Amino acid sequence: MKQWVKTKEFMVLVIVLTVIAIVSIGNPTAFLTTENIFDIIKSNLVLAIAAMGMLPIMLTGGIDVSVGALMGSASVLSAQFMINVTDNIPLAFVAGAISGIVLGSVNGFFVSKLKMPPIVATLGTMSVYQGMMSYITNGNWISNIPTNFVEFGKGYLFGIIPVQTFFLVAMAVLTWWILKYTFIGRGVFAIGGNTVSAERIGYNVQRIQFLLYAFSGFASGIAAVVRTSIFGQVDPKTFTGFELKVIGAVVVGGASVSGGYGSVMGTLFGVALMGLLENGMILLKIPTFWQKIMIGMIILFAVSIDFVRARRANAKQLKVDVA
């Protein structure tokens, strides 16, 4: 229990609860209603699902700045698939997942096989994916999504939980299980801790890296289709800058930017914090520019905690039994 209190995850949780307290005092009637809460969940599901893909990459010390563009492309491709091939709902998700995996594998190829720095490789593909998206859509909205899919998106589980929640739970459990109980997942932590040592004890670092970028693509692909189901249409412009939110949520959730530390639970708290702040600031009628400044400051704060902690840990190692 005491151990748990010291974790970064716990800190983020405390902040989340504080924010909830402040916002509900500031706006008692609108904030703490079942409706608003599920609204918040629904509007942050997509972010959370994409963050599940980003977390393992950041655990190895890598980064994927193409997620926004990749998700846009996967949205467009899966929408075209629904419109032109079949309106079967499960197949729509398969189409999103496959396009995500293919695009993510391209990232994986550049990073693992060509050994390009992740930020450079994914900046490049980001531009390519954005171009691809504009080429297919001409910058226009896709609004002729099959009606059965749009109806599906409006559905509720047990009459109250938005259907899309299922995908988040599934993705979170899957990511958690991979990270905790598979050797690929442990390899992710090992690489983040010490890449050379990971190689020395027999991890195939290249293969793991490749798989992670493909997995991030998979998560973004699913997130893309989930997003379409929520809005009932695809607006290619809304994906710009989404990567900052995803990376921000993972970092705010306690993952270390240099790799090695972080968890699914923390990332979910991170998403919750980002989502709550956005929602809360809207309810409290704080101007947009202040919202942006706040979000940026929170990310900076989260990253700086890392460095302070590292220093403290060093200082602790000194201990002598004085006569």
Next chain:
Amino acid sequence: MEKNTFLHVRHISKTFPSVKALDNIEFVVKAGEVHALIGENGAGKSTLIKILAGVYEPDLGAEIEIEGSRIEKLNPITSVRHGISIIFQDFSLFPNLTVAENIAMGGALESGSAVVKWNQMREVAKKAVSKLGVDISVDVRLGTLSIAKQQLVAIARSLASQAKLIIMDEPTSALSKGEVELLFKIIRGLQADGIAVVFVSHKLEELFEVCETFTVLRDGKYIGTYPAAEMDNTKLISLMVGRNVEFERLSGKNIGETILEVKNLTKAGNFKDISFELHKGEILGITGLVGAGRTEVVQALFGLNKPDSGEIILNGAKVNINSPEEAVKLGLAFVPESRQTEGLVLRQSMRDNIVLPILSTLTKRSGLIDHGALGDEADKWIKEINVVPAVPDMLAGQFSGGNQQRIVIGKWLATHPKLLIIDEPTNGIDVGAKSEIHRLLRSLADQGMGIIMISSELPEVLALSDRILVMRRGRINGEFEGATADSESVMNKAFLADNKVG
């Protein structure tokens, strides 16, 4: 009884772009023997070990035989499968993972299963730790442990594998005397179980204590393999370096005014009532057992460990040093003990590493970095500390362990400190080169630097110090003049309590 051959390698060569690290090496290890692998810094010991670990691929023509059968190719997994386990010079552990995972992951990976069995891993790790007889919880993160404990975890990791050969690359450099004894006990136990141990160390007494066979490498070449009975210190050293080496006593020529005065420095749980003076041109040796508080005292001087009370007076003025940055500004430099794990950016060139702390001082009038001056400065120190190969553009990570240590020393000397604090100056440095480092320190002192040297090696302390402080359990337990001190009385002060402190 004639022992069976466990490992036999022949015609092992390894060429890196800049050097031929190994040249046609032969190496035989018998089952159950403790075998010393020795040679100077850069002789190729670690490279040979990495080939046996399957980390490096040898040049064409290599022949590797394990238990009589020919092995075509080794990789990290097959190496473990053939019963080889390695304790790497840099530990190769994961600071962000628990002790349990650090110890048991290699073996679990080798089993080829895809799913992690946590309970089983914890059991394996617990068994290995208790075999080692130390008190380390397997559930804490490795990074929270001291360097010595991490070294013990690295040892436990190889005990956990079903190894028939354990190769230890300088396993004792971070251990205290008691822990080294413990390791030797374990090595003897392994030997009784028929497990072979290859032991690399620059501390010759250690080698003579446990090893039965010696294999010597020099400049990447195989010199020979000899039974311990035919060996003694002098012979070993002359085989390693091709000449005789002895520490000569180097005393100070011109000791000047006081530059540092420490009065009653105290920190709870670290040290108590520490008072001493340091003069210009003087080398002050601080010795004592590992864990006596020596490092903690000098860390306090360098702003890394804030004392509770007491005074630090630098050049006559009382100072308050809160951070290493402030210390550097005051003309202090600190070469830490664990140079293997801190202090270098391994993926940058040696030149960039050396000039890192002085980047801001060497700028042109325009404010831009003066690369010419930086290069000259780096080259000068590379020559002084005698790094081999003396290639400024080579990445720091490509140098041998001992040469990396020299680079760290060079980096701090480049700041032209007035007061140099150096913790275990010849840790990991081969016997031949130790006296080179000694001469360098002495000449720096003669040019007016004040030097505080922490060392556990008595011959070194006696050869180099103008004055010697002996610490025991956080206090100064004795003080000697370097010229007249003898090893026995210094040892006594390190081990035994003294009522008349002073």
